[in-house]
Amino acid sequence: MDTCRHSHTCPSDCGLRYICHCLRVTEEVLTEAFATQDIQTLKDIRRHTGAGDGCMACHRRLQAFLDRHAVAGQLVAAVA
Secondary structure (H helix, E strand, O other): OEEOOOOOOOOOOOOOEEEEOOOOEEHHHHHHHHHHOOOOOHHHHHHHHOOOOOOOOOHHHHHHHHHHHHHHHHHHHHHO
16 A cells, blocks of 8 residues: 555645545545455455546456455454
């Protein structure tokens, strides 16, 4: 994940973390989508956030989000 590169005037401590640079989808947008939508696949991520529909360079990062979300869901289910 990279820090903000959306503008040369952006302060260095901007804090935006782009997961998909082409479509400017941030880590925050993905986290919100995982919290509010039933996301199980990369196609679901693309449908709900638009991430991954450009050059596809972010697909590994998106898959990592899916993997972490699946593990977190399993941990919650195990505790419940």
